[in-house]
Amino acid sequence: xxxxxxxxxxxxxxxxxxxxxxxxxxxxxxxxxxxxxxxxxxxxxxxxxxxxxxxxxxxxxxxxxxxxxxxxxxxxxxxxxxxxxxxxxxxxxxxxxxxxxxxxxxxxxxxxxxxxxxxxxxxxxxxxxxxxxxxxxxxxxxxxxxxxxxxxxxxxxxxxxxxxxxxxxxxxxxxxxxxxxxxxxxxxxxxxxxxxxxxxxxxxxxxxxxxxxxxxxxxxxxxxxxxxxxxxxxxxxxxxxxxxxxxxxxxxxxxxxxxxxxxxxxxxxxxxxxxxxxxxxxxxxxxxxxxxxxxxxxxxxxxxxxxxxxxxxxxxxxxxxxxxxxx
Numbered sequence: 449x450x451x452x453x454x455x456x457x458x459x460x461x462x463x464x465x466x467x468x469x470x471x472x473x474x475x476x477x478x479x480x481x482x483x484x485x486x487x488x489x490x491x492x493x494x495x496x497x498x499x500x501x502x503x504x505x506x507x508x509x510x511x512x513x514x515x516x517x518x519x520x521x522x523x524x525x526x527x528x529x530x531x532x533x534x535x536x537x538x539x540x541x542x543x544x545x546x547x548x549x550x551x552x553x554x555x556x557x558x559x560x561x562x563x564x565x566x567x568x569x570x571x572x573x574x575x576x577x578x579x580x581x582x583x584x585x586x587x588x589x590x591x592x593x594x595x596x597x598x599x600x601x602x603x604x605x606x607x608x609x610x611x612x613x614x615x616x617x618x619x620x621x622x623x624x625x626x627x628x629x630x631x632x633x634x635x636x637x638x639x640x641x642x643x644x645x646x647x648x649x650x651x652x653x654x655x656x657x658x659x660x661x662x663x664x665x666x667x668x669x670x671x672x673x674x675x676x677x678x679x680x681x682x683x684x685x686x687x688x689x690x691x692x693x694x695x696x697x698x699x700x701x702x703x704x705x706x707x708x709x710x711x712x713x714x715x716x717x718x719x720x721x722x723x724x725x726x727x728x729x730x731x732x733x734x735x736x737x738x739x740x741x742x743x744x745x746x747x748x749x750x751x752x753x754x755x756x757x758x759x760x761x762x763x764x765x766x767x768x769x770x771x772x773x774x775x
Contacts, residue, residue, distance in 0.1 A: 614760030660686030
């Protein structure tokens with residue numbers, strides 16, 4: 449005979465708690481297993497820093513010849529990609545997992561370029577930025593142009609020293625995180641960071657972002673729409689976590705945001721952002737097979753890349769017959 453005490457409320461509650469703890473343990477084990485390769489890599493190489501040696505090219509127009517060899521400007525210091533501690537990697541992992549479930553549709557948007565947060569950030573970074581700018585004959589408020597390179601995880605800023613002049617390279621920041629692989633974003637939810645030619649007016653600036661500071665690239669643009677591509681909330685932001693965006697460190701986005709905001713406030717109606725899979729040199733393109741999945745798309749992007757390399761000014765991109773055209 450089974451004792452009635454086996455079915456007491458206390459016994460039933462104890463069994464329920466034990467089952468819940470078992471389920472919780474399994475969830476922790478599965479999450480840890482998914483994260484283990486990334487974490488182990490961080491433990492095995494805690495001192496490793498990715499050093500990106502850069503040689504920036506300041507394009508020169510040679511008239512009347514149709515082409516000219518660009519002058520070369522070498523960066524004064526290598527770009528050091530940020531390393532993440534084990535605890536930061538754990539935090540990033542769970543933030544990214546949560547974003548993958550929840551998405552970005554509750555991202556805060558304001559009608560102002562600035563907030564208390566962005567103004568505090570500007571106050572922090574302005575003194576050092578002004579010194580760096582002055583060393584290159586530049587100043588806050590000049591028109592800006594950004595280029596992104598996935599393969600090397602770099603974001604460049606170029607500035608126009610005076611109207612009609614060639615843009616001058618100011619600084620390159622390491623991209624903390626981007627998601628997906630080399631190639632364009634195709635649809636909402638594919639976790640892919642976009643490639644193409646975008647522009648950011650004041651209305652796409654977000655000084656109250658959940659990711660510290662941010663600006664929206666405006667994906668899908670006209671070209672993306674012509675290809676049936678979908679997506680939203682594709683940004684450059686801080687916080688080092690990405691599910692399709694280009695995520696910078698918080699100190700990095702503070703510098704970038706401060707300078708692009710100053711340009712917009714000084715009268716630049718929008719700034720262009722060109723996002724490339726890699727530096728689209730002839731040598732790099734020669735390593736690709738013509739039947740590669742994105743070869744035709746990348747060859748089209750290279751036209752815009754070459755435009756800036758040759759003329760020293762950002763291309764005005766439009767869409768004709770399903771392809772980018774530049775002028």
